[in-house]
Amino acid sequence: MNIEKNRIEKVEFYEPVSLNNRDFKRLSEFIMSQYGIKMPPDKKTMLQSRLQKRLKKLNYTSFRDYIDFVFSPQGQNEELTKMVDAISTNKTDFFREKIHFDYLYSQGIDDYLEKTGKSKISIWSAGCSSGEEPYTIAIALNEYNHHKRVIDFQILATDISSGVLENAMIGIYHEDKVAMFSEYLRKKYLLRGKDTYKHKVRIVTELRNKINFQRFNLVSQGYSGLGMFDIIFCRNVMIYFEREVQYRLLKQFTQCLNPEGYLFLGHSESITGYTLPLKQIKPTIFRKI
Ligand SMILES: C[S@@+](CC[C@H](N)C(=O)[O-])C[C@H]1O[C@@H](n2cnc3c(N)ncnc32)[C@H](O)[C@@H]1O
Incomplete structure (x- = not known):
């Protein structure tokens, strides 16, 4: 008692x-x-x-x-x-909506390089949360490099939340987060932790160096300083925004997307009802026309 x-x-x-x-x-x-x-x-x-x-x-x-x-x-x-x-709601995962990465690897990049004659690709992961999305993009492109054709690529990954960006930059994750990695991907892209980091993994330096993390507010900052991109991922971010804000953002994305470039949205986001220079290729994949 x-x-x-x-x-x-x-x-x-x-x-x-x-x-x-x-x-x-x-x-x-x-x-x-x-x-x-x-x-x-x-x-x-x-x-x-x-x-x-x-x-x-x-x-x-x-x-x-x-x-x-x-x-x-x-x-x-x-x-x-x-x-x-x-x-902020920061839910994310490696290989989330895997169809996007499969599309890039199997067809999207081939088509883009053929149409534009480029050998260098610039990607923006907008609303990248703790980094799983940009690291997955980097893996897909690195695999493309090793198995298909050599291209140079760089990724800009931005978010409004500095807390998640700090984690993203460090690139350390609990092993549960990478449970879906094949043995092949694990060996190639993950470093195993020991002692206090026993159940943690870290993304290899080669991949981390491909990504530039930056704090950026999609709603109240101008996009012109970010440069132009060949591919933009903005997935599961606009779902939290009002329609007019979504439309403004989509217009800004298309302005900094190169012709023939791709825009990837989240599974429950769409461009229906908006007038934009985009052609739908698959339900959540669009090409700039
Ligand atoms: C649900 S997560 C999506 C992460 C990743 N794109 C994915 O699909 O797995 C949404 C992210 O958008 C960010 N976000 C929300 N409002 C934002 C804004 N105004 N500017 C930039 N990022 C924002 C949040 O901080 C959060 O990390």
């Missing part, structure tokens, strides 16, 4: 701070305008729970004070990126 009582007294109980409608409105309008992320009323509980840790860390007992701080010049410098890290 006493043991149980002592145990309970030592546990730190934390009463969640609740987010009222007024504060939710302030925050959701800000998130929508700055990052394009839709925040309808049914997301209130999710937002409230995702931000609890931030309030606790900064010792705020009300959302009103926390939001005032986020909007202040000091908060913009110190807290904004952490708030974005907390609210």
Whole structure:
């Protein structure tokens, strides 16, 4: 009995701070305008729970004070990126929607090189999360190099969340994340960890050097400084945006995509209803015309 009582007294109980409608409105309008992320009323509980840790860390007992701080010049410098890290949905995987990588390897690159006469390819992984997507692209292109034709390629990988970008740059993953790698891919592209890294793997340097990771806000930054691309992946990102934001982004993607270049979208994203210089090749694969 006493043991149980002592145990309970030592546990730190934390009463969640609740987010009222007024504060939710302030925050959701800000998130929508700055990052394009839709925040309808049914997301209130999710937002409230995702931000609890931030309030606790900064010792705020009300959302009103926390939001005032986020909007202040000091908060913009110190807290904004952490708030974005907390609210963004970063789910991703290696070889997610594998059909895209298979298409590039088996036909997409051949067709593109034939049509353009190029031997150098520039790729953008927009909304790359913790790096699984750009590393998978790099593997597909490296395999193309080894088995089909030698091409030079470089990948730009961007995300709004600096937390996921840090992990992406380091390129260390739990072994569960690479369970789908064949023995051949494992030997070629993964380094096994030991001691504290026992159940971890690291992407080989050769592949890591192919990717330039950069923080970039797709909604409120200009795209012209990024250069032109032959292939753009923006998968499972626009699904969180309002339609007009999606359309603006798609127009900007097509402006920085070279003729005949490819745009890859996520499985539940489409360009239906938008006027764009894109031809559909497969359900989520488009070519610039
Ligand atoms: C669900 S993940 C998708 C990752 C990867 N593309 C995939 O399909 O596996 C969505 C990513 O988009 C990023 N994101 C959300 N809003 C963004 C914005 N305004 N600018 C740039 N990245 C954004 C999030 O931080 C998150 O890492």
